[in-house]
Amino acid sequence: MNIFEGVAVCFDGRAMAYSPRPLRAEDGNWDINLPEDDGTKNPKGRMFHVQIKFTRTIDIGRLGVFVRGEGAAGGNFPDASEVQSATQALNVLIQHGPSSLYPNRAASFFLPPENRQAASLLKGLEMWRGFYTSLRPGPNKIFVNLDIASQPMYQSGNLADVVLDFLRAASRGITLTDLAASKIPPRGYIELDRFLRGVKVQLKVKDKDGHEPVRKIKQFEKTSAAAATFKLEDGSSQTVESYFKLQYGVTLKRPDFPCVRVSKVALWPLELCDVEAGQKWTEKLDPDQTAAAIKLTTVGPKERVKMLNYGLTRIQPKESGASAALAQWGVTIKKDPIVVQARELKPPTVTYQRSLQPREGVWDMRGGHQFYSPAKIDRWLILVFDSDRFFRLEEAQASVMGLVAACTQVGLSIKDQRPPIHYVPRNSDINAYILSKGSELVRSAGGPPQMLICFLPRKPCDEYATIKRLGDVDKGVATQCLFINKAKRGNPQYYGNIALKMNVKMRGINSILDPASLGPIAEKPTMLFGADVSHPSPGSLAPSIAALVGSMDSKASLYGTSVRVQSSRVEVIAHLDDMTATLIKQFQDKLKVKPQRLIFFRDGISEGQFPQVLATEVAAIRLACKKLGADYSPDLTYIVCGKRHHMSFFPKNDVDAARKNGNCKAGTTIDTDVTSAYSFDWYTQSHASLLGTGRSAHYTVLVDDSKFSADTLQQLVFNLCFTYARCTRSVSYATPAYYADRVATRAQLLWKRDDDDSSTVVSSHSGASEEKIRVQQLAEWSGRLKDIHVNHSESLYFL
Numbered sequence: 001m002n003i004f005e006g007v008a009v010c011f012d013g014r015a016m017a018y019s020p021r022p023l024r025a026e027d028g029n030w031d032i033n034l035p036e037d038d039g040t041k042n043p044k045g046r047m048f049h050v051q052i053k054f055t056r057t058i059d060i061g062r063l064g065v066f067v068r069g070e071g072a073a074g075g076n077f078p079d080a081s082e083v084q085s086a087t088q089a090l091n092v093l094i095q096h097g098p099s100s101l102y103p104n105r106a107a108s109f110f111l112p113p114e115n116r117q118a119a120s121l122l123k124g125l126e127m128w129r130g131f132y133t134s135l136r137p138g139p140n141k142i143f144v145n146l147d148i149a150s151q152p153m154y155q156s157g158n159l160a161d162v163v164l165d166f167l168r169a170a171s172r173g174i175t176l177t178d179l180a181a182s183k184i185p186p187r188g189y190i191e192l193d194r195f196l197r198g199v200k201v202q203l204k205v206k207d208k209d210g211h212e213p214v215r216k217i218k219q220f221e222k223t224s225a226a227a228a229t230f231k232l233e234d235g236s237s238q239t240v241e242s243y244f245k246l247q248y249g250v251t252l253k254r255p256d257f258p259c260v261r262v263s264k265v266a267l268w269p270l271e272l273c274d275v276e277a278g279q280k281w282t283e284k285l286d287p288d289q290t291a292a293a294i295k296l297t298t299v300g301p302k303e304r305v306k307m308l309n310y311g312l313t314r315i316q317p318k319e320s321g322a323s324a325a326l327a328q329w330g331v332t333i334k335k336d337p338i339v340v341q342a343r344e345l346k347p348p349t350v351t352y353q354r355s356l357q358p359r360e361g362v363w364d365m366r367g368g369h370q371f372y373s374p375a376k377i378d379r380w381l382i383l384v385f386d387s388d389r390f391f392r393l394e395e396a397q398a399s400v401m402g403l404v405a406a407c408t409q410v411g412l413s414i415k416d417q418r419p420p421i422h423y424v425p426r427n428s429d430i431n432a433y434i435l436s437k438g439s440e441l442v443r444s445a446g447g448p449p450q451m452l453i454c455f456l457p458r459k460p461c462d463e464y465a466t467i468k469r470l471g472d473v474d475k476g477v478a479t480q481c482l483f484i485n486k487a488k489r490g491n492p493q494y495y496g497n498i499a500l501k502m503n504v505k506m507r508g509i510n511s512i513l514d515p516a517s518l519g520p521i522a523e524k525p526t527m528l529f530g531a532d533v534s535h536p537s538p539g540s541l542a543p544s545i546a547a548l549v550g551s552m553d554s555k556a557s558l559y560g561t562s563v564r565v566q567s568s569r570v571e572v573i574a575h576l577d578d579m580t581a582t583l584i585k586q587f588q589d590k591l592k593v594k595p596q597r598l599i600f601f602r603d604g605i606s607e608g609q610f611p612q613v614l615a616t617e618v619a620a621i622r623l624a625c626k627k628l629g630a631d632y633s634p635d636l637t638y639i640v641c642g643k644r645h646h647m648s649f650f651p652k653n654d655v656d657a658a659r660k661n662g663n664c665k666a667g668t669t670i671d672t673d674v675t676s677a678y679s680f681d682w683y684t685q686s687h688a689s690l691l692g693t694g695r696s697a698h699y700t701v702l703v704d705d706s707k708f709s710a711d712t713l714q715q716l717v718f719n720l721c722f723t724y725a726r727c728t729r730s731v732s733y734a735t736p737a738y739y740a741d742r743v744a745t746r747a748q749l750l751w752k753r754d755d756d757d758s759s760t761v762v763s764s765h766s767g768a769s770e771e772k773i774r775v776q777q778l779a780e781w782s783g784r785l786k787d788i789h790v791n792h793s794e795s796l797y798f799l
Helices: 061-068 080-101 159-167 186-196 240-248 287-297 301-315 322-328 393-409 430-445 462-474 484-488 492-505 576-591 607-615 617-627 710-720 735-751 758-763 770-784
Strands: 027-033 047-053 108-111 120-122 125-138 141-154 200-203 214-216 219-224 229-231 237-239 258-261 267-269 273-275 380-384 421-423 451-456 478-483 526-534 544-551 559-566 597-603 635-642 668-670 680-685 697-704
Touching (some): 061 080, 061 141, 080 108, 080 125, 080 322, 120 287, 125 287, 141 287, 141 301, 159 186, 186 219, 229 240, 237 240, 240 267, 380 393, 380 430, 393 451, 393 492, 451 462, 451 484, 462 478, 462 735, 478 492, 526 576, 526 735, 544 576, 544 735, 559 576, 559 735, 576 617, 597 617, 597 735, 607 617, 607 697, 635 710, 680 710, 697 710
Parallel strands (some): 380 451, 526 597
Antiparallel strands (some): 027 047, 120 125, 200 214, 200 273, 219 258, 229 237, 258 267, 544 559, 668 680
16 A cells, blocks of 8 residues: 555554645545454454545644744734644654554653563563653744653563463462462462453464464463363364364473463463563552562663663664655754753751751751651550561560650650550451550540551551541541561661651641741741642542642641542542632631632643643632632632653753762752743752652743742742651652642542452443443542541641
């Protein structure tokens, strides 16, 4: 089908194709029979009807007019649809070549690992590295945003080796001998069937046409090739082992291995199947796989630059003719990265009982610094959720003493410094046990516990959610969990970090910023908001959870929270007016004044959703204010923030780099060259990166009634990154948004049940539409939603 006659037509993989010049056949219809992946023809299932129809001409030159700002004051300036169409066409062009050659996902493509063993994620998966590409308009230029991407894939190669790697996660000592059908445990079969269903495998035996057929696994069978039988056309039965011997002359080396079913009748022996390379794993990784993935994808700045330079060559791979294709379009991509001007913002002064000055986003409390407003614990319970054989009483006592010492050092007062330690009986009712011990404390100490210290055996741990529900919702008591393995190795720094969380859960204040660093917040009553939406895991139809936090003091230290459930995977917050009004009223009740200024940080919004949030969320915030008074109209500043972008910044000179790892220093701010041509946005690297290449936060101001200058707002946002209560370092984006993310995560934990698994939800509503299931789930979750206990109305219980 040579209808394009050498013209570099690019296709977006869905419905749109773009050509640099008119085609001779601008309209046409074709019936196409594509072969199977193994080369065989299937006249029934691989027939496609293709229709090409000319729709319109896109003037790429209008994109240049837009970025140069030519005629912005006149009536001939490109509108949003022209800019979007031209940008989309060029994006499809630069992504077409690599996407045709390599596995891809949206704007990213992935290359097979050179060292597959080093790329292993365990349990039959491996990590492929690749590159993200996106063309972006900036001030006076159009540039390609190139970033590193990664994607978990099924391990390729012999299926028996993949199965062995999967089973070794449960028992590292097993070998190929343990793959005999009779030795795989029942649960192993269930997990293997879930893992392998739908995976493409190739039979390493040629059929009568000389092809090695490729099929998808329908089921992982429990029967060996020696025992599995099927009926032939004459009605007789034959084992899989004997069939392959008679039909193909293949003698199985391991007929005791299981088979995989690839159709209603076809069973293939495990040892004769190869898993095809490049099959994406789209479900959530388990904790061990996640740790391995983080280790594999952590790349320092200098190594990252080298990888990005290599990625640029893959955008134009010679074998695809992509360079010639770009030439037809008149497009060239310069190899040198863009050099931009940056500023380094001055860090704020952090105040405990005494003030100190952070350096490169980090400060040290050692040297006698105590909390600005330390809490006091008169009564507490110490609970161990493990056997005294694994966490001996003397070890638990030493951990408690280490914790008491750390708390005392920073001013957190604990009355009973040698409390009794209670070992929770295995399989007991956790709530009942804790309540009984709380009642004993009432009788002995005159009141209920103010803090529960819980030593847990592992992470994740089933008891964790139960403890948090009891403390956050039911009884309003502060809870602090420690994991036993860490507690055994506990040092003053570890217990000092625990003390940071304990103090704010008891309504203490760890530190504040000096008034000069608070800037506009100190000028008049100002309320900071952070908002985020947490979505269910992939495949689940459970509702999403919207979280809103609002500051409750003039120091931006205490926060109230509001949580709602809403339709699954809807990003715009549905009940923002009620949530906002609730927190403003709480602010007014506490400080006896309404805030005159609202600064709102919104996480999780993409650029394409900006018009939608302006029309909905901004309107909802203003409506909330009107609910509190017809004349109440505080100044609103609405800022979208987040790190889910692909811009990477690297210091050009070593003198401008952080000392430890060569990243940009905390405070590095970029607001020219690679920002929007017409919006108020900037990037700030606000934290000292511990691992890999630092990712700056991107801020876009959608509304600014206060008309802040760029310097004022950028400095304020940077300073707020130093108010995150659970650490002595600045965080990567503004604390209110960070807190909202934490609240949303905690809410998922508090209201999720064990039977909320996505597969259970779908199977239990067989035949029901997804929309009906979503509605049912939303109603069910709304019924379980309970308010956070009033005792936590201003505590940072979610840390």
